[in-house]
Amino acid sequence: MIREIFQSGRPLTYIRSAEEQRVAKVLRQVALVLGAVPLPVWTWSLTEGLRRDGRPPEPGTEAPRKALDFIAAHSDAAIFHLKDFHDPLRDAPETRRRLRDVYEACLDNSKFVVVSSPVRYVPEELERSMIFVELRPPDPVELLEFLREETGAPEEALRPVASALLGLTVDEARYALRRALAGGKPLGPESLPLLLEEKRLLVGRTGVIEYIPEDTSISAIGGLEGLKTWLVERKELFAMRDRISAEIVPKGVLLMGIPGCGKSLSIKAIASAFQLPLYRIDMVEIFSGRHGKPEGAFVEACRLVEDLAPAVLWFDEIERGVTATETAGEQGRIFGFFLTWMQEKARGLFLAATANRIEMLPAEMIRKGRFDEVFFVDLPIDAERIEIFKIHLMRRGVDISGFNLANLTEFTKGWAGAEIEQCVVSAITRARLANRDVAEEDLIRIAAKMVPLSRTMHEQINKIRAWAFERAVRASPQAGDR
Ligand SMILES: Nc1ncnc2c1ncn2[C@@H]1O[C@H](COP(=O)(O)OP(=O)(O)O)[C@@H](O)[C@H]1O
Ligand SMILES: [Mg+2]
Numbered sequence: 001m002i003r004e005i006f007q008s009g010r011p012l013t014y015i016r017s018a019e020e021q022r023v024a025k026v027l028r029q030v031a032l033v034l035g036a037v038p039l040p041v042w043t044w045s046l047t048e049g050l051r052r053d054g055r056p057p058e059p060g061t062e063a064p065r066k067a068l069d070f071i072a073a074h075s076d077a078a079i080f081h082l083k084d085f086h087d088p089l090r091d092a093p094e095t096r097r098r099l100r101d102v103y104e105a106c107l108d109n110s111k112f113v114v115v116s117s118p119v120r121y122v123p124e125e126l127e128r129s130m131i132f133v134e135l136r137p138p139d140p141v142e143l144l145e146f147l148r149e150e151t152g153a154p155e156e157a158l159r160p161v162a163s164a165l166l167g168l169t170v171d172e173a174r175y176a177l178r179r180a181l182a183g184g185k186p187l188g189p190e191s192l193p194l195l196l197e198e199k200r201l202l203v204g205r206t207g208v209i210e211y212i213p214e215d216t217s218i219s220a221i222g223g224l225e226g227l228k229t230w231l232v233e234r235k236e237l238f239a240m241r242d243r244i245s246a247e248i249v250p251k252g253v254l255l256m257g258i259p260g261c262g263k264s265l266s267i268k269a270i271a272s273a274f275q276l277p278l279y280r281i282d283m284v285e286i287f288s289g290r291h292g293k294p295e296g297a298f299v300e301a302c303r304l305v306e307d308l309a310p311a312v313l314w315f316d317e318i319e320r321g322v323t324a325t326e327t328a329g330e331q332g333r334i335f336g337f338f339l340t341w342m343q344e345k346a347r348g349l350f351l352a353a354t355a356n357r358i359e360m361l362p363a364e365m366i367r368k369g370r371f372d373e374v375f376f377v378d379l380p381i382d383a384e385r386i387e388i389f390k391i392h393l394m395r396r397g398v399d400i401s402g403f404n405l406a407n408l409t410e411f412t413k414g415w416a417g418a419e420i421e422q423c424v425v426s427a428i429t430r431a432r433l434a435n436r437d438v439a440e441e442d443l444i445r446i447a448a449k450m451v452p453l454s455r456t457m458h459e460q461i462n463k464i465r466a467w468a469f470e471r472a473v474r475a476s477p478q479a480g481d482r
Contacts, residue, residue: 011106017135064088077110086121167308216268223384227475252351257377260418271312310348376472381480411447414454
């Protein structure tokens with residue numbers, strides 16, 4: 001791409017990348033193929049000034065202004081790589097002015113100036129003469145080449161390693177690789193957890209994206225049969241994503257509904273079923289202002305995870321972004337971006353969104369065709385509640401062969417899954433304190449005393465239901481008492 005920019009005759013380029021060395025490497029490669037003879041590459045840094053490959057620096061060129069004078073006066077074709085030149089550009093109008101002169105001096109003279117910096121700063125007056133590009137982290141092919149250079153291992157062994165490293169910069173990949181090799185084991189399946197750990201650290205640094213390592217099987221979800229069937233079907237399609245037409249590749253799902261009924265749990269199960277890592281974007285952090293403007297932070301986070309694909313990306317309580325009225329303008333832009341991005345994002349990325357306060361979501365978002373499906377997760381019906389009891393009792397090693405759980409349906413009308421889990425935990429605690437095994441009686445006694453949230457929040461829940469029935473598919477297709 002850089003080569004195309006140069007060939008089109010544009011003398012000023014701004015490359016945003018944290019990887020100076022990789023930029024330098026790209027420029028050296030371009031320099032070789034650009035003309036009949038290789039172009040010399042000069043580099044500038046604040047500490048060393050301007051120097052041509054391996055030669056001593058030109059005296060006095062540490063000063064940005066002097067460096068630009070030198071470039072303007074230089075009579076031969078060359079590439080000038082100015083590292084971290086955003087600072088001088090930001091600090092001095094004189095530098096910005098001089099760079100415009102340099103533009104004139106380079107035009108049609110086969111002289112190219114490239115600013116590289118980890119941050120974007122293109123001054124307004126240079127906006128039209130300077131082309132801005134972003135150097136994305138290396139793609140699988142580049143990573144594979146890097147791994148071959150570093151390890152000399154056969155390609156077969158390196159391919160899963162390259163997938164695990166996707167989204168990391170070359171430097172980060174090198175670091176991850178060294179850590180994985182430090183254990184003395186050969187590269188292979190055993191080293192993958194170490195590589196993924198490195199990725200987790202990278203993502204954690206952003207403060208708005210969290211890697212969720214949990215493995216949740218579909219069988220951990222009680223009820224919600226409609227959602228489960230859908231999930232099993234989509235899993236097949238997703239696995240075929242590179243061989244089928246883009247239209248039918250699953251791209252995302254929205255789960256909305258009553259709190260505590262298994263939305264978050266289901267998202268974890270989706271990631272496990274798709275055998276993909278799960279990343280959660282924290283909308284509250286995005287809007288906190290701690291990471292700059294919400295819109296910028298959101299876009300940045302989306303781009304980063306795109307580099308981590310294939311993955312499931314989870315927007316938890318996505319409506320949180322919509323509720324704070326003082327940032328209404330930002331929200332409009334964020335949702336606008338989100339809706340477009342959903343259509344054009346990488347194929348390997350599956351978006352999962354969850355919402356409690358669904359009436360806050362823009363209609364645009366719920367409209368057919370945006371998400372593959374919009375599910376409404378309601379309070380569990382009698383049979384589902386029994387299933388949820390079973391799951392939570394058995395998970396905690398309780399022998400339920402002597403239980404008749406049907407006795408519990410009467411006492412647990414209107415309960416959410418989270419409340420059932422709470423009841424199981426209380427019963428086990430009580431039995432343990434009394435130094436005996438849990439009995440069905442314990443469950444019933446606790447259940448009889450508990451007032452579910454749905455009773456105190458009756459109004460709201462009816463509102464959520466009425467609203468959702470028209471707009472979403474029920475995750476639990478069976479009719480029954482709740
Ligand atoms: N349908 C369900 N099956 C099994 N457990 C459930 C179910 N619904 C809720 N739970 C339990 O309650 C906890 C909280 O539910 P969660 O998925 O976070 O609810 P939501 O995201 O809908 O508010 C879950 O981790 C799980 O232990
Ligand atoms: Mg949740």
